Amino acid sequence: MAIPWVEKYRPKTFEEIVNQEEAKYTLASWICAKFKAPREFCTRWAKKKDKEIVEAKAVLLAGPPGIGKTTIVHALAREIKYELIELNASDVRTGERIKQVVGRGLREASLFGYEGKLVLFDEVDGLHVKEDLGGLETIVEIIEIAKVPVIMTANNPYDPKFRPLRDIALVINLKRLSEDDVVEVLRRICANEGAKCEEEALRSIAKSSLGDLRAAINDLQMYLSSGKKILTVDDIKRVGERNPQLSMFEILDRVYRARWFDEARAISFNPSFDWEQYFLWALETIPTVYKDLELMAIAYDRLSKADMFLGRIKKTQEWELLPYALELSLGGISQVKNKPRLPPFIKYGFPQRLLLLAKSKEARRRREALVEYLAQNLHVSKSFVKSELIYVLSAIAKKDHSIIDRLSKALGINALDIKNLLL
Numbered sequence: 001m002a003i004p005w006v007e008k009y010r011p012k013t014f015e016e017i018v019n020q021e022e023a024k025y026t027l028a029s030w031i032c033a034k035f036k037a038p039r040e041f042c043t044r045w046a047k048k049k050d051k052e053i054v055e056a057k058a059v060l061l062a063g064p065p066g067i068g069k070t071t072i073v074h075a076l077a078r079e080i081k082y083e084l085i086e087l088n089a090s091d092v093r094t095g096e097r098i099k100q101v102v103g104r105g106l107r108e109a110s111l112f113g114y115e116g117k118l119v120l121f122d123e124v125d126g127l128h129v130k131e132d133l134g135g136l137e138t139i140v141e142i143i144e145i146a147k148v149p150v151i152m153t154a155n156n157p158y159d160p161k162f163r164p165l166r167d168i169a170l171v172i173n174l175k176r177l178s179e180d181d182v183v184e185v186l187r188r189i190c191a192n193e194g195a196k197c198e199e200e201a202l203r204s205i206a207k208s209s210l211g212d213l214r215a216a217i218n219d220l221q222m223y224l225s226s227g228k229k230i231l232t233v234d235d236i237k238r239v240g241e242r243n244p245q246l247s248m249f250e251i252l253d254r255v256y257r258a259r260w261f262d263e264a265r266a267i268s269f270n271p272s273f274d275w276e277q278y279f280l281w282a283l284e285t286i287p288t289v290y291k292d293l294e295l296m297a298i299a300y301d302r303l304s305k306a307d308m309f310l311g312r313i314k315k316t317q318e319w320e321l322l323p324y325a326l327e328l329s330l331g332g333i334s335q336v337k338n339k340p341r342l343p344p345f346i347k348y349g350f351p352q353r354l355l356l357l358a359k360s361k362e363a364r365r366r367r368e369a370l371v372e373y374l375a376q377n378l379h380v381s382k383s384f385v386k387s388e389l390i391y392v393l394s395a396i397a398k399k400d401h402s403i404i405d406r407l408s409k410a411l412g413i414n415a416l417d418i419k420n421l422l423l
Ligand SMILES: Nc1ncnc2c1ncn2[C@@H]1O[C@H](COP(=O)(O)OP(=O)(O)OP(=O)(O)O)[C@@H](O)[C@H]1O
Pocket: 005, 006, 007, 009, 010, 011, 016, 017, 018, 019, 020, 064, 065, 066, 067, 068, 069, 070, 071, 072, 153, 154, 155, 185, 213, 214, 217
């Protein structure tokens, strides 16, 4: 597989990072004031002497996706010859784990040729503070005692829960890149790839990227895939036309009728593809398409494997597993051995599960309100009400209907609601 251009063209030096001069000056001034760094680098970049910069304990780089936050730290480490110890939100879910990784990184001797170590907590706003057993506190603790530079990045660190990080670190805001900045980088890449790219085409890519250079570079690579050496504005329009909004019926039809694995897999690139919805539809349409039990079993087996990946993603936020789930649920159910010729028209039914959820929405809402009311008034958790109390009350109510009225009076809730819930 071709190397992604976002990696191939990731700037290696401070100089190559486009239009983030202020951020580069501030970051370099902080590093040069507090840590060992090459003289030439400091002379070129460390232009600021503000107290708040030179005394900061750590740095938090903030700004929208794809504008160079991670890149600037990688380039800095290379410029000052520091070894990078990098953690992202999925590594740093628990305080314990953070301490393990950072501690091990700091204890081990640096590889030959490095002057020191630099800790990067990438995308700290990906931390779900409540569930993150101590993640945030541990980062603050590490910053307090660290003798090495600690840098964090975040798309949106302004949520009140990240206040401890903002308080302890110097926040450096990176700018959203302009359309011209993005076009400039794309033009350089075209030249380097030996491709002739129309200015208008590059502008159109830049416009839809909304300043996210990563997205723009990825789009350019897609347009110039399979060795194409010319990019015109018509190519861009054509791809837009090739990717119309599809209904779920059309998506399913394309998946089941795909002739190759890749053809089915590629449907996930359509802008209207919603994998969670698709999954529900796939679950119920397999028997409509495959009448043969053996084929049905194969398709369900693949879908169940995809479901295992999805379960794991939901639990651990390991989003890098999503491609496996998609391959199994698209290519996997489309390409079964000895697939029969499909009839020209297949009637895909609306998933019963969605219908049921829609029908029972009101009942579920009432039940939820009642559970909440019971939990609050009886000073127990909602899960206790759902998992235990309701069964006890229901068993009593089956023998003695008067409990419904008594509960209704005591709690001030309609007797019918209580009856529906318990019986
Ligand atoms: N200012 C920039 N100058 C040059 N290239 C850039 C710049 N910003 C981003 N890029 C390109 O975009 C890619 C993604 O950048 P980077 O990973 O640094 O984004 P980010 O701001 O950290 O985004 P996220 O918050 O999504 O991680 C880089 O590999 C690089 O190719």
